[in-house]
Amino acid sequence: MARDTPLTTDRDTTGSQPRAHLQGQSPGQSTTGVATSTLPADPGAAHVARNSTMPQPVPSEVANRCKARKLEVERVTHWEDLVHQSSCWDELAGAAIEPNVFYSSFAVLAAMRHLTPPGEPEFLIVRGIDSGAPTDATVWCGFFPFMRFPRYQSIPANTLRFLKHDYCFLCAPLIRKDCAKETLRALTDWLDNARLSILEWTDQPGDGRYAELLTEYFHARGNQPWLSGSHVRALLLSASNADTYIRTNLSGGRIKELRRLERRLTDLGEVQYICVADPRSLATWIDEFLQLEHAGWKGVGQTAIASKAAHQLFFLEFAQEAARRGHLRILALLLDGRPIAIKCNVLAGPGSFAFKITYAEEFAKYSPGQLLEIDNIRRVHAETGIEWMDSCADPIHPMIDTLWGQRRTIRTWVSPVGRWGRFVVAALPLLRWLKRSVRPAQAIAENSL
Known part of the structure; x- marks a missing residue:
């Protein structure tokens, strides 16, 4: 296995469900895109199934x-x-x-x-x-x-x-x-x-x-008009392929460190990366995301979505309706079937928005959020029709700014x-x-x- 190859994922696009997680679901409730490693594999096999969820051209x-x-x-x-x-x-x-x-x-x-x-x-x-x-x-x-x-x-x-x-x-x-x-x-x-x-x-x-x-x-x-505010935030613009994007935006040392962290994680148990796209499975994963986020520092600080009833109701309706329309993707990093990082993306036309991400703090030293983000980069490049992803992050974000190489400008104008x-x-x-x-x-x- 080549040592200089960027992190990647070996995906199974048959829609199989991780064995150790969500065992009570019916066979029809499948997840899309299961990966067992972020070490080098065939990028050509990485494709997330999609059933006409891209907005069609205007007649x-x-x-x-x-x-x-x-x-x-x-x-x-x-x-x-x-x-x-x-x-x-x-x-x-x-x-x-x-x-x-x-x-x-x-x-x-x-x-x-x-x-x-x-x-x-x-x-x-x-x-x-x-x-x-x-x-x-x-x-x-x-x-x-x-x-x-x-x-x-x-x-x-x-x-x-x-x-x-x-x-x-x-x-x-x-x-x-x-x-x-x-x-x-x-x-x-x-x-x-x-x-x-x-x-x-x-x-x-x-x-x-x-x-x-x-x-x-x-x-x-x-x-x-008067420009009352302006800032930049991370943007992911698809390159020719995921390997090119990763090599361009991450140093060799950074890639090596992430590979080392992933190996240490595999010492603890089976590691899987999944992408859930089936609306029948997404309801369960929406709940998983809320629970994982609330269990961490955001829950302690009362800033988690589930900390406020109204915010939780908003997120549930927003996510469920996005899932029903085929616009929601939930990515997860599993350790022995347990989610230790979950990311919610929402599709919109030729682009997508990284809505929220959370991780289990007890595994923070393994950087599960960053490992999942590498998987996200690969899936963005693999999914047909996606040209960009908006991070929706704060300016000068300590994690995403180091992984995504592009920026988009956000401005507020006051017009008389x-x-x-x-x-x-x-x-x-x-x-x-x-x-x-x-x-x-x-x-x-x-x-x-």
């Missing part, structure tokens, strides 16, 4: 209707009114210029039902309407889940801010790629007639076609609407400077007393 008749139809903006202030419109919503999510699982129907409805985010809902739906066609023949061209506030920070100003909560890591609206400019133009027309001063574009992608579209939108409005909005946005840089200047002066004064 030509839908795209053509986008160009020809009249676009109208519908304002929805009661989120319950959208419960029965998930088919149009999901179709738009699969055709969006910027994939965003956190604004999919199941994610937004679960958040509104269980997390009660701050602000009053003011969801804007841009619909394409054909003259003389029935209402149910319309297609969604844009979905902008805003929340309304009477103030921006401490300033009286009617504000729309994108829906944001503890488990929403991207706030890019869903905009149909075939009529993106027309959709934003319809939004502009609506804003010009709304009682509004500030529009905050929270946590928007700073790279790619959507970011270019947003820049064009700001220029077209003629009102210079009307005269008062332009005045407020123009004053914001000065107000921030004054606030930062006053704090040190106050500290010096307090220390001198």
Whole structure:
């Protein structure tokens, strides 16, 4: 076995279940992709089965209707009114210029039902309407889940801010790629007639076609927005193959160390890496994830998902609905059938989002989270149609930043609407400077007393 070959996994794609775990399940409840080692094996054998879970291309008749139809903006202030419109919503999510699982129907409805985010809902739906066609023949061209506030920070100003909560890591609206400019133009027309001063574009992608579209939108409005925040976080962009990616982003010493840790783990028992994709099995693994996370430091600090009933209910609904649609992947590292690291990924179009990861702290010295992440890198490269994965991690993350080589920029823009909005946005840089200047002066004064 070549010593300089990066860590890899020997996968079985027959859907067999780990023998020592979940023994009470029926034969139909299979897991997808079982690996017994992260040592070198045939990468060509690594493939996760998938049953048409990738969003299909927009039908030509839908795209053509986008160009020809009249676009109208519908304002929805009661989120319950959208419960029965998930088919149009999901179709738009699969055709969006910027994939965003956190604004999919199941994610937004679960958040509104269980997390009660701050602000009053003011969801804007841009619909394409054909003259003389029935209402149910319309297609969604844009979905902008805003929340309304009477103030921006401490300033009286009617504000729309994108829906944001503890488990929403991207706030890019869903905009149909075939009529993106027309959709934003319809939004502009609506804003010009709304009682509004500030529009905050929270946590928007700073790279790619959507970011270019947003820049064009700001220029077209003629009102210079203010960049109130910007940071970068880890991004995984698929390379030609997993070996190339690992060699490029990990040093030879790091690969050798991870191989050593895996060997030490195998001294304790049988090691397996699995990927669960079957909706019939995922319910059990969702519970396993919650239990493992709550058993660690997050449970002690009351920051685990299961520490708060509302957060647990959100996660259960979000994960179960993602699983039902074929968008959820749960990866696990097992030791003698016991999960010692679990990772939850959610697919969205050509990309995916690393939602959460947890591990058993008693095995921390073996770095089970990092070993599982190496398996994740291989599975991302093996699964057809996945081009990238967003880490959803904090900036300067101590683990993922050392394994993933790319970064994506996340920005928050404050855009003015009307005269008062332009005045407020123009004053914001000065107000921030004054606030930062006053704090040190106050500290010096307090220390001198």
